[in-house]
Amino acid sequence: SQQGEEDPQALSIQEGENATMNCSYKTSINNLQWYRQNSGRGLVHLILIRSNEREKHSGRLRVTLDTSKKSSSLLITASRAADTASYFCATDESRQSGGSNYKLTFGKGTLLTVNP
């Protein structure tokens, strides 16, 4: 699989249900980020988790990171119709020099549809 590969490719749920999306990657990373994209629009940053963190919360979002398995998951709880969008993970790869140069590697995304 390629760096930053999400699954499933598409997910359809009912309003109020939880949505879980997964991401796998291949290299060592500084951090992993999740972005949301509404159709034809720009990417909006949702949450960032650093390589030394295992779990992070922000509102209805919960992100986990397992660096031993090179995988992450994004959980959206109590979904709403307005959550309908594509969700992308993006990795910021580790560098010898350290730090970040914001050269993110994105996956193909998960298209989430929340039905009212």
Added chain:
Amino acid sequence: EPEVTQTPSHQVTQMGQEVILRCVPISNHLYFYWYRQILGQKVEFLVSFYNNEISEKSEIFDDQFSVERPDGSNFTLKIRSTKLEDSAMYFCAVPGPTLHLHFGNGTRLTVT
């Protein structure tokens, strides 16, 4: 209000023509990034620009592409001779406060 404004929102051009995509940040940034997304595909890094110089570029960013900061505020991506496969959404981005990127709403480029 978005950190970055991109113009135009949609550009249609004929193959072989030059296009200039523009990006205007609302505050001073030294770092700029261009990414592109071919329809239905993943978002791909094109180039990073720091202090008026390219700091890193991808394999996609060949000699047909160039970036400039012509007047100290606007940031442009130029494609000299467009090809059909250049059709994509092009996103400008600037760093956010916590290692993430602020993306503009993008320019949809259609090459016919």
